Amino acid sequence: MAxxxxxxxxxxxxxxxxxxxxxTARQHGALAALLLLVLFNALFTARFLTVTSMRxxxxxxxxxxxxxxxMTFVIATGGIDLxxxxxxxxxxxxxxxxxxxxxxxxxxxxxxxxxxxxxxxxAAGLGGSFNGVMVAWFRIQxxxxxxxxxxxxxxxxxxxxxxxxxxxxxxxxQYLGMGRPLGIPFQVILxxxxxxxAAWVLRSTIFGRYVLATGDNxxxxxxxxxxxxxxxxxxxxxxxxxxxxxxxxSIAINSSSDANQDGQLMELDAIAAVAxxxxxxxxxxxxxxxxxxxxxxxxxxxYTLLSHGVSDAAxxxxxxxxxxxxxxxxxRER
Amino acid sequence: MGQPVEARAxxxxxxxAWARGASLLQRQGALIALVGVAxxxxxxxxxxxxxxxxxxxxxxxxSYFALxxxxMAFVIMTGGIDLxxxxxxxxxxxxAARLSPEGIYLATGxxxxxxxxxxxxxxxxxARFSVQPFIVTLASLLGARGMALLVAGNATVxxxxxxxxxxxxxxEIGPVPLPVVLVVIAYALGSLLLNFTxxxxxxLALGGNEEAARLAGLPIGxxxxxVxxxxxxxxxxxxxxLAGLAFSGPPTAALGWELSAIAAVVxxxxxxxxxxxxxxxxxxxxxxxxxxxxxxxxxRGRGVFNLTVYWENVIRGVxxxxxxxxxxxxxxxxxxxx
Numbered sequence: 001m002a003x004x005x006x007x008x009x010x011x012x013x014x015x016x017x018x019x020x021x022x023x024t025a026r027q028h029g030a031l032a033a034l035l036l037l038v039l040f041n042a043l044f045t046a047r048f049l050t051v052t053s054m055r056x057x058x059x060x061x062x063x064x065x066x067x068x069x070x071m072t073f074v075i076a077t078g079g080i081d082l083x084x085x086x087x088x089x090x091x092x093x094x095x096x097x098x099x100x101x102x103x104x105x106x107x108x109x110x111x112x113x114x115x116x117x118x119x120x121x122x123a124a125g126l127g128g129s130f131n132g133v134m135v136a137w138f139r140i141q142x143x144x145x146x147x148x149x150x151x152x153x154x155x156x157x158x159x160x161x162x163x164x165x166x167x168x169x170x171x172x173x174q175y176l177g178m179g180r181p182l183g184i185p186f187q188v189i190l191x192x193x194x195x196x197x198a199a200w201v202l203r204s205t206i207f208g209r210y211v212l213a214t215g216d217n218x219x220x221x222x223x224x225x226x227x228x229x230x231x232x233x234x235x236x237x238x239x240x241x242x243x244x245x246x247x248x249x250s251i252a253i254n255s256s257s258d259a260n261q262d263g264q265l266m267e268l269d270a271i272a273a274v275a276x277x278x279x280x281x282x283x284x285x286x287x288x289x290x291x292x293x294x295x296x297x298x299x300x301x302x303y304t305l306l307s308h309g310v311s312d313a314a315x316x317x318x319x320x321x322x323x324x325x326x327x328x329x330x331x332r333e334r
Numbered sequence: 335m336g337q338p339v340e341a342r343a344x345x346x347x348x349x350x351a352w353a354r355g356a357s358l359l360q361r362q363g364a365l366i367a368l369v370g371v372a373x374x375x376x377x378x379x380x381x382x383x384x385x386x387x388x389x390x391x392x393x394x395x396x397s398y399f400a401l402x403x404x405x406m407a408f409v410i411m412t413g414g415i416d417l418x419x420x421x422x423x424x425x426x427x428x429x430a431a432r433l434s435p436e437g438i439y440l441a442t443g444x445x446x447x448x449x450x451x452x453x454x455x456x457x458x459x460x461a462r463f464s465v466q467p468f469i470v471t472l473a474s475l476l477g478a479r480g481m482a483l484l485v486a487g488n489a490t491v492x493x494x495x496x497x498x499x500x501x502x503x504x505x506e507i508g509p510v511p512l513p514v515v516l517v518v519i520a521y522a523l524g525s526l527l528l529n530f531t532x533x534x535x536x537x538l539a540l541g542g543n544e545e546a547a548r549l550a551g552l553p554i555g556x557x558x559x560x561v562x563x564x565x566x567x568x569x570x571x572x573x574x575x576l577a578g579l580a581f582s583g584p585p586t587a588a589l590g591w592e593l594s595a596i597a598a599v600v601x602x603x604x605x606x607x608x609x610x611x612x613x614x615x616x617x618x619x620x621x622x623x624x625x626x627x628x629x630x631x632x633x634r635g636r637g638v639f640n641l642t643v644y645w646e647n648v649i650r651g652v653x654x655x656x657x658x659x660x661x662x663x664x665x666x667x668x669x670x671x672x
Contacts (some may be wrong), residue, residue: 080468082593140658141606143415147593148658152651158644264589268472281466313488316480320473324459327469 029329030278030293037300045307055185059253061299062187063246065292068270068277069198070128070239072291075274076202077232078215078283079135079142081239084270086153087127088247088263091120093157095248096166096257099173113172121244127153128240132233146236150267157259167256177252187249191292194242199288211235215283273298276326297326353668360664361603363657364618371625379632386509388628394503394579396624397513398423398572400617402591403598404524405453405565407616410599411528412561413541413608414467418456419569420591421478422449424584426573428482431491431583434499441499445574446567452478453566457559471562475592482585491583503578513575517617520568525613537561541608597654598623603661626653 041048067084074081099116127149134145171178179186202208210231213221222228243263251257271281277294279286301322305315359366375383382388402419409416426445433441452474459470485491493500505512528534536557540547548554577583596606602619604611627646634641 134658138659138662140662143596144600144606144654144658147597148651148655150593150651151597151654152648155644155647155649155651159642159648163642163644268475271469271472272476275469281468311484311488313480313483317477317484320475320477320480323473323476324465324470327465328459328463 030276030290030297030326033326034293034297034300037297037304041300041304041307045304048307051183057296057299057303058188058191059185060303061295062185062191063249064266064269064273064299065191065295066187066194066242066246066249067239067266068273068291068295069194069288070235070242071267071270072274072277072279072286072288073198073202073211073235074142074239075271075279075281076211076215076283076286077235078218079232079235080146080271080281081128081131081236082143082146082267083127083131083149083153084239084243084246085263085266086150086157087124087240087243088250088266089154089157089259090127090160091124091244091247092251092257092262093160093259094120094123095173095251096168097160099170100166100168110172113170116173117176117248120248121241124244124247125237125241128237128243129233131240132236135236136229136232154259157262161257161259163259165256165258169255174252174255177249177254187253190245190249195288195292202286202288207231207234212284212286215286217284269298272323276323278330280330294326298323356664356667360661360668361612361615362618363660363664364602364615364622368618368622368625371622371629375625375629375632383632390506390509390511390514392624392628393514393517393621394511396620397511397517398575399591399595399598399624400517400620401520401568401572401575402565402595403602403616403620404520404613405561405568406592406595407599407602407604407611407613408524408528408537408561409467409565410596410604410606411537411541411608411611412558413544414460414558414561415471415596415606416453416456416562416565417468417471417592418452418474418478419565419572419595420588420593421475421482422452422566422569423573423576423588423591424586425449425452425478425482425485426570427577427580427587428486428491428573428583428585430499430502430574430577431493432485434494434577435497436499437497438499438501441577442502442571442574445577446570449566449568449570449573450563451566453563453569454559456566457562460562461555461558467562479585486583486585488585490585493577493581493583495581500578500581503575503580513579516571516575520571521613521617528611528613533557533560538609538611541610543609594623594650597650600661601654601657605661605665623650623653 047053067088071081071084095116098119099112131142131146131149134140134148135142138145175186176190177185177187181189202211210221210226213224213226214228214231218228243266246266247263250262273295274291275281275294276297277287277290277292279290298319301319302315305318306312310318402423406416406419426448429448430441430445433444456467456471456474459465460467501512503511503513507515528537536547536552539550539552540554540557544554573588576587580587598619599611599616600606600619601622602612602616604616626649630641630646630649
């Protein structure tokens with residue numbers, strides 16, 4: 001799908017995509033499915049309408065959604081990011097190194113925790129920038145470019161931790177995954193803020209338009225003056241940063257960092273959430289709210305099946321069928 | 335094992351020597367590197383390296399990668415991708431282990447049938463409903479893993495030793511392990527299929543330009559279903575071999591193998607854009623990656639460096655990066671010429 005420089009043919013201007021308009025039909029389908037799931041659970045699942053069960057579902061969905069928001073931007077430019085799970089493992093491996101070390105000569109635990117959040121996220125963002133450079137400047141296909149860090153990234157995380165599981169208790173750091181201001185899990189607040197900002201950026205800023213234009217018709221966007229390369233660099237970097245944050249949340253929840261397991265298969269969950277949310281993998285159109293809905297659908301479907309005694313294995317099969325059906329139905333609506 | 339075929343390369347034309355060299359390097363670079371690494375090993379480690387034990391064991395341990403990479407190469411040549419093969423390997427390993435008391439033929443046949451079923455399903459959905467291969471096979475990655483867990487009852491299935499099933503991984507014909515024989519047969523058939531049949535041409539035509547292939551009246555649906563079915567069936571055979579080598583059917587095995595297979599295909603010089611590719615070069619790609627790790631093991635044995643096993647992933651990634659950058663250079667040089 002890597003489009004090269006425009007050749008001799010006359011530039012064809014792409015019609016601007018208005019996600020708010022074009023996306024409605026597809027989003028409504030996903031929203032309807034989500035509401036059906038909620039309704040079904042409210043009627044047939046015992047204790048579904050309790051604070052605890054809401055909290056469980058939202059906590060589970062937060063990390064996937066945060067990663068999937070970055071993925072939505074990448075997919076909107078016509079790319080894909082397979083490295084997010086490995087970048088989660090890297091940031092999860094670095095953080096305990098910082099807040100568990102006693103190398104800070106001054107007695108400043110606040111600084112330690114702040115560094116333990118900022119440094120790993122930046123490291124993951126750097127990985128994302130690497131992907132962006134490979135895709136935008138070296139014109140390597142996104143699947144292959146991010147496959148490099150998918151393989152090497154997990155290895156780097158394993159080398160950092162020596163492959164061992166690191167357990168810890170660090171309440172100020174673990175606020176990321178355990179904090180509950182006003183009874184709402186902290187990562188859920190983070191998720192909502194990130195979704196809101198991302199939706200605004202995609203819908204109402206020039207950068208958002210650039211992203212969609214790049215994905216819709218890259219040569220045309222390039223001719224129209226869109227800084228295609230920088231746009232790609234930014235989306236992959238953002239995807240890396242968000243994966244880094246998700247990695248921190250996931251180790252905070254587990255009270256341990258395991259480079260072998262952290263973020264495993266996250267790239268697939270995130271891509272599935274994006275696809276179910278109605279963003280086509282071909283790029284040029286995207287919906288952040290759709291991605292949130294997609295992630296919620298996948299999580300609730302799983303929860304519904306498991307709480308009605310369906311085995312985990314069978315639940316995976318059903319989820320797989322649901323993903324294909326969702327994508328299939330959205331094709332029909334166009 | 336057969337010259338690389340490219341749909342465009344059918345028209346004879348004069349090319350400058352350097353361009354022919356660059357083109358050769360891009361397509362057969364893996365083979366050249368393979369010979370280089372093998373020579374390095376022979377010279378540096380001597381007899382322990384080219385001993386028949388090391389030779390056949392390295393081949394045996396790469397046999398399942400070779401099988402799934404072959405199927406993947408055909409899928410990629412049509413411009414698609416098959417993410418489900420890792421899960422299919424696990425599913426068919428479980429199936430083979432479950433049926434191992436019935437003997438080698440039935441168990442292996444059932445494993446291949448399980449893979450075939452997943453592959454045909456992939457192909458049908460992709461061809462009939464024109465959903466992107468990435469999404470369809472992503473879903474069957476999840477689904478087949480779930481099936482593997484279901485069939486296995488969430489636990490590793492032990493293999494029966496009494497009725498000869500383990501021969502699929504352990505048997506040797508002369509000095510040659512049976513898995514290696516199967517790989518040779520599969521690649522020979524694959525090479526014939528790609529180079530000397532109408533189907534092979536269709537695969538390349540479809541990957542080169544789907545619209546043109548459609549207008550030329552090629553049976554797009556049947557071609558797509560066939561390549562995904564092939565990929566699934568080969569992954570099924572790989573699963574049976576895995577069960578025979580591991581003496582069990584672990585439902586959680588082969589995690590991420592689809593991506594390793596894609597890496598091997600890319601190292602072999604097949605472009606992910608479809609329309610070109612070579613069966614022999616794919617095998618060279620698989621063997622090159624296998625041999626590099628073999629050499630690293632020898633270096634570790636000599637105490638040259640003390641790298642943990644975790645560096646393997648880093649090395650795999652960096653190696654893929656180098657290959658991709660190198661190929662990028664070559665293809666651009668070639669494109670600028672034309």
